[in-house]
Amino acid sequence: METSSQKIVAETIKKMKETDKNRPKTMKYFDEMADLFDKRKKEIIEEKKSGKKVIGYLCLFAPIELILAADAIPVRVNSGWYDASKIGDRVVPVEVCPVIRSTIGAKMVALSPFLENSDAIISVLTCDGMTKLGEILSDYKTVWQMTIPRIKDSDQALQLWNKEITNIKKEIEKLTGNKITRKKLRKAIELTQKATKAFRRLQDLRKGNPVIMGRDAMLAIQTYMWDDIERWTENTNKLCDELENRVKNKNWSTSPDTPKVMITGTPMFWPDNWKVPTLIEEANPQGVIVADELCSNERILNDPVGVDEWTMNDMINAISERYLMASTCPCFSSSDGNEDRINWLITKVKDYKIDGVIYYVVRGCMLYAMEYTRVKKVLDDINVPVYYLDTEYTREDVGQMKTRIEAFLEMLSARKDF
Amino acid sequence: METSSQKIVAETIKKMKETDKNRPKTMKYFDEMADLFDKRKKEIIEEKKSGKKVIGYLCLFAPIELILAADAIPVRVNSGWYDASKIGDRVVPVEVCPVIRSTIGAKMVALSPFLENSDAIISVLTCDGMTKLGEILSDYKTVWQMTIPRIKDSDQALQLWNKEITNIKKEIEKLTGNKITRKKLRKAIELTQKATKAFRRLQDLRKGNPVIMGRDAMLAIQTYMWDDIERWTENTNKLCDELENRVKNKNWSTSPDTPKVMITGTPMFWPDNWKVPTLIEEANPQGVIVADELCSNERILNDPVGVDEWTMNDMINAISERYLMASTCPCFSSSDGNEDRINWLITKVKDYKIDGVIYYVVRGCMLYAMEYTRVKKVLDDINVPVYYLDTEYTREDVGQMKTRIEAFLEMLSARKDF
Numbered sequence: 001m002e003t004s005s006q007k008i009v010a011e012t013i014k015k016m017k018e019t020d021k022n023r024p025k026t027m028k029y030f031d032e033m034a035d036l037f038d039k040r041k042k043e044i045i046e047e048k049k050s051g052k053k054v055i056g057y058l059c060l061f062a063p064i065e066l067i068l069a070a071d072a073i074p075v076r077v078n079s080g081w082y083d084a085s086k087i088g089d090r091v092v093p094v095e096v097c098p099v100i101r102s103t104i105g106a107k108m109v110a111l112s113p114f115l116e117n118s119d120a121i122i123s124v125l126t127c128d129g130m131t132k133l134g135e136i137l138s139d140y141k142t143v144w145q146m147t148i149p150r151i152k153d154s155d156q157a158l159q160l161w162n163k164e165i166t167n168i169k170k171e172i173e174k175l176t177g178n179k180i181t182r183k184k185l186r187k188a189i190e191l192t193q194k195a196t197k198a199f200r201r202l203q204d205l206r207k208g209n210p211v212i213m214g215r216d217a218m219l220a221i222q223t224y225m226w227d228d229i230e231r232w233t234e235n236t237n238k239l240c241d242e243l244e245n246r247v248k249n250k251n252w253s254t255s256p257d258t259p260k261v262m263i264t265g266t267p268m269f270w271p272d273n274w275k276v277p278t279l280i281e282e283a284n285p286q287g288v289i290v291a292d293e294l295c296s297n298e299r300i301l302n303d304p305v306g307v308d309e310w311t312m313n314d315m316i317n318a319i320s321e322r323y324l325m326a327s328t329c330p331c332f333s334s335s336d337g338n339e340d341r342i343n344w345l346i347t348k349v350k351d352y353k354i355d356g357v358i359y360y361v362v363r364g365c366m367l368y369a370m371e372y373t374r375v376k377k378v379l380d381d382i383n384v385p386v387y388y389l390d391t392e393y394t395r396e397d398v399g400q401m402k403t404r405i406e407a408f409l410e411m412l413s414a415r416k417d418f
Numbered sequence: 419m420e421t422s423s424q425k426i427v428a429e430t431i432k433k434m435k436e437t438d439k440n441r442p443k444t445m446k447y448f449d450e451m452a453d454l455f456d457k458r459k460k461e462i463i464e465e466k467k468s469g470k471k472v473i474g475y476l477c478l479f480a481p482i483e484l485i486l487a488a489d490a491i492p493v494r495v496n497s498g499w500y501d502a503s504k505i506g507d508r509v510v511p512v513e514v515c516p517v518i519r520s521t522i523g524a525k526m527v528a529l530s531p532f533l534e535n536s537d538a539i540i541s542v543l544t545c546d547g548m549t550k551l552g553e554i555l556s557d558y559k560t561v562w563q564m565t566i567p568r569i570k571d572s573d574q575a576l577q578l579w580n581k582e583i584t585n586i587k588k589e590i591e592k593l594t595g596n597k598i599t600r601k602k603l604r605k606a607i608e609l610t611q612k613a614t615k616a617f618r619r620l621q622d623l624r625k626g627n628p629v630i631m632g633r634d635a636m637l638a639i640q641t642y643m644w645d646d647i648e649r650w651t652e653n654t655n656k657l658c659d660e661l662e663n664r665v666k667n668k669n670w671s672t673s674p675d676t677p678k679v680m681i682t683g684t685p686m687f688w689p690d691n692w693k694v695p696t697l698i699e700e701a702n703p704q705g706v707i708v709a710d711e712l713c714s715n716e717r718i719l720n721d722p723v724g725v726d727e728w729t730m731n732d733m734i735n736a737i738s739e740r741y742l743m744a745s746t747c748p749c750f751s752s753s754d755g756n757e758d759r760i761n762w763l764i765t766k767v768k769d770y771k772i773d774g775v776i777y778y779v780v781r782g783c784m785l786y787a788m789e790y791t792r793v794k795k796v797l798d799d800i801n802v803p804v805y806y807l808d809t810e811y812t813r814e815d816v817g818q819m820k821t822r823i824e825a826f827l828e829m830l831s832a833r834k835d836f
Binding site: 091092093095096097100125127128129131132133134135136138143145147148149150151154155156157159160163164330331333334335337338361363364366367369370371372373374388390 | 749
């Protein structure tokens with residue numbers, strides 16, 4: 001399965017190169033990182049030999065800065081392998097969301113180098129699937145659970161979450177044997193702040209005429225989940241340098257009147273679960289993905305930890321707030337629904353001049369399925385077409401998905417012409 | 419739809435009478451309460467006219483005692499109507515759990531007298547579906563949300579929940595205009611304690627030879643969700659009196675060697691969603707349901723509020739603890755999974771001498787689906803067969819369900835003979 005997965009990685013990158021003949025040269029670095037079984041895997045194994053600990057996480061609420069400050073390596077361990085989801089069926093019923101089933105399947109056959117090398121897993125009890133996934137993984141690995149309040153804007157919610165953050169800090173210190181000092185934590189926060197800055201620079205470049213294809217930008221962003229963060233930031237800045245040059249030379253990745261698409265919904269994990277981005281950007285008529293609201297992409301890096309005074313207390317509070325308050329995960333609600341997600345979607349539609357939204361939901365993903373009604377309503381109000389695309393971890397529906405996506409893009413093109 | 423629903427109620431009760439020709443006479447009261455559009459509906463409308471408020475709730479975490487202490491009427495508003503779930507499809511995708519879709523559908527056509535007459539709804543953010551259901555209902559009704567920690571056994575979890583309880587108390591007082599005094603709250607707690615006592619008396623009677631069919635006991639218990647609690651308790655005690663007499667006379671509802679079945683999984687709501695109990699008790703060979711672990715049945719009443727000192731503070735704390743700590747809802751986890759559910763299931767298997775367990779899951783019910791693996795494992799360990807029965811809100815699969823249930827019961831019978 002490792003070999004076939006490497007083949008899929010190579011093929012997908014090849015297709016990305018074919019779509020943009022003039023692909024940014026600095027993507028080479030991210031292509032290399034995209035092979036999950038090569039360079040980064042070897043590095044992590046080497047670092048473990050020298051005594052470093054690896055801490056895996058499933059949801060974006062795991063406080064990366066605390067892991068880094070304890071001199072450990074954070075890696076996200078959700079699985080995007082289709083074949084692994086079939087193996088997961090042996091443990092959980094098939095109606096369970098494939099992101100969950102695939103992660104279970106990957107563990108069963110020891111497929112993911114990041115999951116395998118994790119010394120502990122942070123499992124945040126977000127959606128129903130993730131809540132129970134942590135339980136199942138605890139048969140194989142040390143799992144640290146964190147509970148999250150489903151309503152954010154109350155004192156008791158922030159107090160609960162703050163306590164969870166403080167507890168996880170202790171666990172990380174115990175596992176690594178490294179005390180998280182004020183100095184180390186400040187350094188870690190500054191590191192992720194720089195990464196967010198580089199990410200935002202990339203995103204700003206996607207707001208104008210298409211200077212990078214969506215799949216390339218998405219891949220670059222997603223490698224943050226397992227890459228060394230300092231090096232990732234450096235290479236993202238190099239990519240931005242190249243793209244800025246291209247803007248100057250009006251060197252576009254595709255025609256500026258290509259419909260601009262935003263994706264929202266269930267997370268999409270490299271390498272297999274790249275089906276929808278591939279279909280959109282290889283479609284006829286073509287679309288270009290300029291933004292997303294996925295926890296597997298833009299949500300990873302959008303929000304910096306905002307520290308005022310750099311005391312330990314202030315930093316911990318800032319981390320708590322950043323991970324809780326900034327999240328647009330649909331596990332949250334309020335008296336006005338998941339308003340943060342709605343607001344962010346509307347802002348993005350305007351900032352990126354989105355022509356249409358693909359609302360992507362895999363089978364069993366209840367939260368995104370149920371928020372669709374509300375999202376559609378607000379997008380209708382601002383006259384932005386949205387298409388509900390339901391699928392599974394499978395290659396078998398690519399034919400009919402292509403037809404559906406092309407029909408949507410045709411409609412978007414017609415609206416642009418009109 | 420009201421007429422066809424009344425017909426279903428009448429037909430189901432008729433079938434229950436046919437299964438047990440010698441059905442307890444005191445079931446007459448519960449049969450009357452089972453017609454959702456008759457006596458109780460009229461009573462509630464009358465009480466509203468006299469100024470009483472009705473407070474609906476979706477999950478068992480809504481603190482009934484606070485509602486009663488404010489002189490309001492608590493009613494559970496989850497829907498068991500099949501046809502309503504089809505209507506709900508217009509608002510949420512079909513992969514959403516039918517309990518949720520049916521409740522939405524019921525609201526759309528104003529079918530449920532209890533939901534319609536509710537002045538406010540308490541929506542506790544338990545599973546993903548319930549979390550988003552509250553949002554959708556808030557388009558029609560005043561909805562009060564309560565967030566619940568997914569891990570119970572920490573100070574911060576209990577603090578969060580305690581604060582949620584205190585807040586809901588204020589909302590109830592504001593809506594009703596009635597202050598919840600120490601005296602009134604004590605009276606309310608004593609009322610539900612008596613109900614739990616009557617319930618436990620009924621359950622004890624189900625531990626020996628079958629003196630009541632499972633469907634009858636389940637219906638009696640479920641009417642608690644909308645009945646006047648004092649009257650319900652009185653009538654449950656009358657039922658128990660009659661059953662105790664039957665025990666003395668060895669007057670069994672069915673042969674004592676009928677396999678004893680326990681149901682666990684997704685809640686089952688009267689009237690349509692009575693399919694599985696009906697199939698089990700009308701099967702050939704027959705099974706008798708002697709216990710369940712459903713939040714639509716035994717979980718409603720199993721745990722009393724345990725007060726020490728009857729101060730306001732003590733009572734509020736006791737209510738918090740009872741609703742949080744006693745729950746075996748699969749939205750909870752711990753370092754040992756949802757251990758409270760597992761432990762309760764094992765205890766029940768022993769107490770009720772269960773021959774086999776039906777694990778009932780409707781499509782889209784992720785939490786129960788995912789906990790199956792663990793439950794099966796522990797039941798295997800104590801050599802109790804368990805059957806995973808997945809279905810939908812539909813009458814169409816009754817044929818194949820019958821075959822599956824009868825095969826399971828045949829196996830249980832064979833094991834008993836052996």
